[in-house]
Amino acid sequence: MRPVVPAAHPGGLRATFAASVAGLTERADTIGVSVSGGLDSLATLVHACAVADGRRVIAFTVALTDDQGRSCVPVVRKLLRDVGLAHVEVEVIDPARHWVDPRWSAHGPRLDALPGLNAAVAQRAVSRGVEVLLSGLGSDELLGVPRYATAPIARRYGLRAAARYAGDVARSGPGLLGEALAVAARVMPAQASAGAYWAANWPEWCDPQATPVLAEPYRGNATHWARSWVREQVSGHAGAGRSWVQADAHDAFYPHEAMGPAGDVVEASPFLTEQFLAAAFAVPLADRYRPDLPSGYWRCKSLVLSLLPDRAIRALPRTKQYYSAAMAHEAAGLDTSGPLLVTETGLIDRAHLARETDTAVLLVVSAIERWLIGAIEHGARIN
Known part of the structure; x- marks a missing residue:
């Protein structure tokens, strides 16, 4: 994906998101949305229903079990009831029965986590007459709160807010030590700062080694490429004069590879349209965080929360569901x-x-x- 020039929307991020959803669905008589029970796909569904204007909207969810043993299906159904979307049809994909080979592409392998289930969703969507299948893809990478934001958040909200942020990120990556190093790095030369950032943020990528699963000569070639790529990234951060927080926000999204559809229905994410990307990149990084919200999950997802109507906020989950066991089962x-x-x-x-x-x-x-x-x-x- 080519770089996008930041450009704030006069109506704000929510208006931009609404316009993004409207643009993607304007020619569809039936709109599909892949939902997981998370905030990103819910925001997409809420806005799809808002612009539907009598058109049919169908939600598709895969019956995965999270790492706490909870199925996402009752979570999704309750969430839709609580936010006033009980009228939306919900199609459930059973992982045990509905796995489908994804569409083959000459561009290369599909590297999404559960391609067979994504293809099953696409197949079901086609059978229901869906003309565009929306998702919340790209939201975490685009709108998530970056590391090393203690100083910007202190300037924006004050020391108490910075302390709350530090507590939220203390168990992530380099933690509090990394936050302190980011402040100290502001007086370092650009190249030295970029190198130190990379060492703190991506220690396993300081001297990358391709997996031994790769046979030679491919392993050696991959290792050579990876080391060259790392040098390019560090030099790029130095050349752009990025601070550590800016570098982490950049690395969270780029490089972003657009993935083709898993089946025979058009797939799109309103988070990844050019107009929404431009508006999102224009938001100051400190404004991605809301210290007044009641949970760390909400505080770090505040921009996604801002896309939802106020009446829906109280019904939203305050913790994130994880599906590492489902990934392991697939592997x-x-x-x-x-x-x-x-x-x-x-x-x-x-x-x-x-x-x-x-x-x-x-x-x-x-x-x-x-x-x-x-x-x-x-x-x-x-x-």
């Missing part, structure tokens, strides 16, 4: 002991793959395997 679906194109082609080292336990690595290998299978089905010859 476990890769049979590392059976025949695999990724090993037969020499791309992946079978011995290392058999010992690999990192969910993220296994999900990527699984995505590459599906992509190679699809390539052969589309007539490719793999030597």
Whole structure:
């Protein structure tokens, strides 16, 4: 995604978001929204209903179980009732029965976390006549509160607010030490500050090593590329004169790769239209945080809360649901002991793959395997 020039909207962020949703849905007679029970997809659904003007709106949710053992389906249904959207149809996708192979693309493997379930949502949406399927993708990366914002928040809201922010980020990344280092780095030369930021924020990426699951020569090539990329990022931060908080906000969103649709319905996120991106980037970083809100989740999601009507706020969840167990279950679906194109082609080292336990690595290998299978089905010859 190419860089966007910040430009504040005269009507504010909520008006920009409403216009973004309206623009994406203006030609659709039936609007679909993927909802998870989180704030981002809820904001999308609320605004889709607001602009529908008699058109049908259908919510699609995957019946995942979060790390606390709660299904997201009752969470979604209760949330819709509480915010006055009980009339919205809810289509439930069962992970055990509705997994679908995502659409193959010559651009490369799909690296979304649950591509088969995303494809199942798209397939169900097509069957219901949906012409555009919206989501809340991109919100966390775009609107989340960055690290190293103690000083800007102190200037914006005062020392008490800065202390509350420091408490919220204390268990994240480099924590309070990182916040102190960010203040000290303001007197450092730009290149030294950028290097120190990278070391504090991405210690595992100071001297990156490609996963041993990659076979040679691919592992060596990937390591060489990664080290070159790191040097480019550090030099880019130094050249732009970014402070640590600005660098973290930048790295949260960029590089942002647009992903093609998982099925045969148009997919879009109102958080990722050019008009909304421009307005979001124009918001001062300290204003992403609201120290007066009652939970850390809300304080760090305050810009998303600002997109919702006041009547809906009291019904919103105050904690985030996590689905790491669902991701691990998806990764476990890769049979590392059976025949695999990724090993037969020499791309992946079978011995290392058999010992690999990192969910993220296994999900990527699984995505590459599906992509190679699809390539052969589309007539490719793999030597």
